[in-house]
Amino acid sequence: MSITYESKRIANLPPYMFGKINQEKLEARQRGVDVIDLGMGNPDQPPAEHIIEKLCDVAHDQKVHKYSASCGIKHLRRAICEHYEKKFSVTLDPESEALVTIGSKEGISHLMLAVINKGDAVVIQDPAYPSYIYSIAIAGGKMRGISSNTGDEFIAALKKLPSRKIRMVVINYPHNPTTQTADPSFFTEVVAFARKRRLIVVHDLAYADICFDGYRAPSFLQAKGAKEIGIEFYTLSKSYNMAGWRVGFALGNKKILKALTRIKGYYDYGIFTPIQVASIAALRGPQECVGEIAETYRRRRDVLVKGLNNIKWEVSLPKATMYVWAKIPPAFQEMGSLDFSSLLLRKGEVAVAPGIGFGKNGEGYVRFALVENEYRIRQAVRGIKKALNL
Numbered sequence: 410m411s412i413t414y415e416s417k418r419i420a421n422l423p424p425y426m427f428g429k430i431n432q433e434k435l436e437a438r439q440r441g442v443d444v445i446d447l448g449m450g451n452p453d454q455p456p457a458e459h460i461i462e463k464l465c466d467v468a469h470d471q472k473v474h475k476y477s478a479s480c481g482i483k484h485l486r487r488a489i490c491e492h493y494e495k496k497f498s499v500t501l502d503p504e505s506e507a508l509v510t511i512g513s514k515e516g517i518s519h520l521m522l523a524v525i526n527k528g529d530a531v532v533i534q535d536p537a538y539p540s541y542i543y544s545i546a547i548a549g550g551k552m553r554g555i556s557s558n559t560g561d562e563f564i565a566a567l568k569k570l571p572s573r574k575i576r577m578v579v580i581n582y583p584h585n586p587t588t589q590t591a592d593p594s595f596f597t598e599v600v601a602f603a604r605k606r607r608l609i610v611v612h613d614l615a616y617a618d619i620c621f622d623g624y625r626a627p628s629f630l631q632a633k634g635a636k637e638i639g640i641e642f643y644t645l646s647k648s649y650n651m652a653g654w655r656v657g658f659a660l661g662n663k664k665i666l667k668a669l670t671r672i673k674g675y676y677d678y679g680i681f682t683p684i685q686v687a688s689i690a691a692l693r694g695p696q697e698c699v700g701e702i703a704e705t706y707r708r709r710r711d712v713l714v715k716g717l718n719n720i721k722w723e724v725s726l727p728k729a730t731m732y733v734w735a736k737i738p739p740a741f742q743e744m745g746s747l748d749f750s751s752l753l754l755r756k757g758e759v760a761v762a763p764g765i766g767f768g769k770n771g772e773g774y775v776r777f778a779l780v781e782n783e784y785r786i787r788q789a790v791r792g793i794k795k796a797l798n799l
């Protein structure tokens with residue numbers, strides 16, 4: 410009799426759509442191809458020097474190598490609350506309204522386990538950051554995807570969904586992968602709707618600081634009454650180039666945070682203390698580095714968008730995020746985003762993320778992540794031109 414090694418919980422997960430391209434990328438590299446990788450949203454630059462120095466200094470202290478606190482050290486929770494006060498004029502209590510997570514991915518995934526019951530519906534925008542899809546499935550929830558191009562369309566579609574069993578709405582602006590942005594009035598409407606229908610709202614503000622041309626991303630917690638029904642995730646991954654450090658925050662409603670704190674207590678012992686102390690240095694130290702990071706992505710965005718438009722692949726300038734979301738040119742629409750991405754890789758030596766990997770409504774698109782320098786992005790455009798015979 411054969412042994413089954415995977416639980417039904419993971420065996421029944423939706424397929425991982427980036428696997429094929431990742432495998433092809435690996436094989437191309439093994440053949441010596443210099444692939445320009447614009448696939449994953451993985452920042453290519455280091456954090457500011459003062460943050461790294463703080464990590465190294467603190468790591469020499471003999472007392473910091475024990476297990477840390479699952480909810481995060483008190484001073485880091487205070488630092489994120491000060492940051493929210495300064496940046497968004499949102500007042501939070503560090504004891505009950507702020508929690509440190511091991512990046513927002515961990516926080517969001519455990520949140521689903523902490524609050525979703527089997528069969529509960531969770532509404533997300535489709536396409537979406539794939540972790541939402543997987544974490545809802547792992548928790549036994551049912552994903553309800555909304556396809557929308559604007560906040561108004563999202564609200565209209567939300568209002569039309571049968572409310573029975575909907576437990577939670579997950580939103581994410583600036584949005585990965587479409588780069589859509591939201592304004593404060595959208596959050597106000599979401600709060601009003603959620604209060605009326607007694608829903609939980611989770612806002613993922615992963616691209617809070619990657620904004621361009623004067624646009625500033627609002628916090629969901631700025632909306633009146635937001636704390637009564639929801640929480641927001643904030644992360645140091647993109648704002649401070651600290652993706653590998655795994656530092657995020659859940660902020661807002663006390664009861665939701667209590668449930669998340671409780672489940673995290675069963676799973677983890679908190680982030681390595683020197684990383685948490687260095688995260689305080691990030692939040693309280695000089696903030697020029699944040700603007701410089703956004704400026705680097707802005708320059709890359711301009712090079713990519715201009716380059717693609719020059720070869721007659723029409724794409725528009727995103728106002729925020731580290732991505733360009735591009736509709737596949739008409740002549741290649743039929744082949745679908747997986748095969749199209751594969752073509753760009755084989756013939757252009759450029760890796761992109763196929764839109765289908767973000768949900769069924771992502772089909773027909775690919776996502777470029779701005780994680781290579783301007784020189785390499787120009788080279789990528791030449792590769793694309795060659796691959797598509799443009």
Ligand SMILES: Cc1ncc(COP(=O)(O)O)c(C=O)c1O
Binds near residue numbers: 652
């Ligand atoms: C929308 C969104 N949320 C969360 C994350 C993960 O953030 P973290 O590094 O804090 O886990 C990403 C990463 O790309 C993202 O795009």
